[in-house]
Structures are given as C-alpha cells and as structure tokens.
Amino acid sequence: MAGHDHDHDDDHKGHSHAVAADADRKWLWSALVLLSAFMVGEVVVGFAARSLALISDAAHMLTDTASIALALVAMRLAARPARGGYTYGLKRAEILSAQANGVTLLVLSAWLGYEAVTRLVSPPEVAGGLVLVTALVGVVVNVAATWCMSKANRSSLNVEGAFQHVLTDLYAFVATAVAGAVVLLTGFVRADAIASLVVVALMLRAGIGLVRDSARIFLEAAPAGVDPDEVADRMVSAPQVEEVHDLHIWEITSNEPALSAHVLVTPGGDCHAVQRELQRRLREEYRITHATLQVDHVGEDGEDGLLQIAPSSAAAAAAAEQAKTAGDAGRDHCGDVHGPVHRSGPHPH
Structure with a gap:
C-alpha cells in the first residue's frame, strides 16, 4: 500500500x-x-x-x-x-x-x-x-x-x-x-x-x-457554520482511522470551501477505502467537495504520531511526563503539526 x-x-x-x-x-x-x-x-x-x-x-x-x-x-x-x-x-x-x-x-x-x-x-x-x-x-x-x-x-x-x-x-x-x-x-x-x-x-x-x-x-477562517473540531471528529470516527491532524478548512471564494488534512490509518488498513469514505462524508455532510487528504499508515517510517507503550517503566514514566507537559507530545509524524490532533477512541483532542 x-x-x-x-x-x-x-x-x-x-x-x-x-x-x-x-x-x-x-x-x-x-x-x-x-x-x-x-x-x-x-x-x-x-x-x-x-x-x-x-x-x-x-x-x-x-x-x-x-x-x-x-x-x-x-x-x-x-x-x-x-x-x-x-x-x-x-x-x-x-x-x-x-x-x-x-x-x-x-x-x-x-x-x-x-x-x-x-x-x-x-x-x-x-x-x-x-x-x-x-x-x-x-x-x-x-x-x-x-x-x-x-x-x-x-x-x-x-x-x-x-x-x-x-x-x-x-x-x-x-x-x-x-x-x-x-x-x-x-x-x-x-x-x-x-x-x-x-x-x-x-x-x-x-x-x-x-x-x-x-x-x-x-484570513483563511473556516466557513461560517462549519466547526473544524466537529469535522475532525467525524473524520476520525470513520473505520480504520486512528488520527487526523494538520486539518485546515477555508474558502477559496464564496461557497467554495476547501479542506486539507493528514490522516493516519491502522497498520495494514486500506488507505484508498479510508480516503473514499472521508471524501464522501465531507461532500455529503459538509458540502466540502474540494479536499486534499494525505493518508498514511500508523507507524510508517518509524513515526506513528501516537504515544506507544514503552518497553520499560523508566521509558513509560518519561513518555507520561512528556505527554503531561506538552499535551499532544509524541505526534511528530509531520515534524510541525498545526492545530489540534484528533484521535480515535478515548484519547483527548
């Protein structure tokens, strides 16, 4: 894939x-x-x-x-x-x-x-x-x-x-x-x-x-009536989607919204199927027909963008401290993530 x-x-x-x-x-x-x-x-x-x-x-x-x-x-x-x-x-x-x-x-x-x-x-x-x-x-x-x-x-x-x-x-x-x-x-x-x-x-x-x-x-603000956090939550609720970050929603001109985002899917997941499903949701639920999605597998290239279970208690403590002080620490898949990170499951946004 x-x-x-x-x-x-x-x-x-x-x-x-x-x-x-x-x-x-x-x-x-x-x-x-x-x-x-x-x-x-x-x-x-x-x-x-x-x-x-x-x-x-x-x-x-x-x-x-x-x-x-x-x-x-x-x-x-x-x-x-x-x-x-x-x-x-x-x-x-x-x-x-x-x-x-x-x-x-x-x-x-x-x-x-x-x-x-x-x-x-x-x-x-x-x-x-x-x-x-x-x-x-x-x-x-x-x-x-x-x-x-x-x-x-x-x-x-x-x-x-x-x-x-x-x-x-x-x-x-x-x-x-x-x-x-x-x-x-x-x-x-x-x-x-x-x-x-x-x-x-x-x-x-x-x-x-x-x-x-x-x-x-x-100012590249989201269109009136469109909540980016809500859109991200709908995207991350799709099957096989683990995380959505670098989400940007803006209008090119009146009634011509555009969206770009980085999406991480489960290891071995079908990137194409996920992409098609997300495009459908964006089009039908938010009327966003111009969307650019970068879809990757979690853990690809050694950077999965998610906090991992450390092999030792010392490493686990270090990871917990990092998460506590930096909020969304460990999500370095893009190097410089813009905006909040949305993850599936009980993880806080």
Missing part, C-alpha cells in the same frame, strides 16, 4: 454562481442601467431642493453603480482559468470587490452621519414637495433594481455586496419619502436630517457585514 495518497475532488457542481455567471451579469447590467439613469436626475433635484436626504441617496446610489460595475469586473476576472502563479485563478477578485463595497459603505456613512448631525443643529430650508416626489420615484426605480439583483445568485459574496448596496438604497428612499412628506405637511425641516441618519444606520449595518464576511475569507 502506498504510504501517501493524495486526492483532489474538483467537482464544482454545487458552485452555481459559476454556472450562472452569464445570467448574473445580465441582471446586474439591468440594475446598473436603471440606477445610473435615475442618479443623474436625483443629483440635480437634490441641490435644487437643498435636501441632504436626496443628496445622500444620490451619493449612495453612486456607490451602488460603482459596486455593481466592480462586481461585473470581478465576475469576469474570477471566470478566468487558473494559470501561472495564480493556482486558484482570480476567484478572490470577487471577495476583493465585496470588501471594497463594504468599506465604501462605512466611509460614506461616516461622512453622511457628520453632515446629518450638522443639519440637525442648524437645519436649512428644504423643499419638501420635491423631496417627496423624487423619493417616490426613487422607490420605484430601486424596487425594479432590487428585483433585478435578486434574480442573480446571491450566494456569491460579490453579488451579495452589490445587492446590499441597492437594498439599503431602497430603504433610504422610503425614509426620504417619509421625511419629504413630514416637511411638506408640518414644516419640520429636521426630518430630512433624521432620514439621513436612518440611511447611515442601514449603511453601517450592511458595510460591517460585508467587511466581516470578506475578512473571514482573506
């Missing part, structure tokens, strides 16, 4: 964002055209009405169009095949796009928040009628754009980032329409600034979520 056995399962059938890339681009282009056309008119009306709420909506809409354009570029880059030093291709261009969208939302919310507070202290005159009419038109436009974006596959963090921009803008227009009606009916001009603060809160929420989720991918 070969000492090392590697397997790459490149079945990406579950990655629908790649399959539906052309359809996604069509819907994104539709939303981009709608928002761009309305944004130009809103800027003009916003300055004419002296409405910060409208101007903030227009500024947010500018980031909407930029985020969609960035998403389209990122999708094009991510579709390129892997070559040269980019062994995963440019799939993470989509995550860069999502992070850029999140950062722009945070920066813009800081600026608009400052402006809104300033206007609460010293409110200018606002043309409530213009604000109300423009905001109502904006609601219609953003409903159409949001519908277009919802047709794209939002499982991609890239598409989700652009969608969050547009959805936040829809809520913003609703708040602006309410503010316009309040100003028109009561003359309470501070309603415009209050509506802007509502927009700021929504932008902060969406921006923080995008930055957090994209940062998890860049």
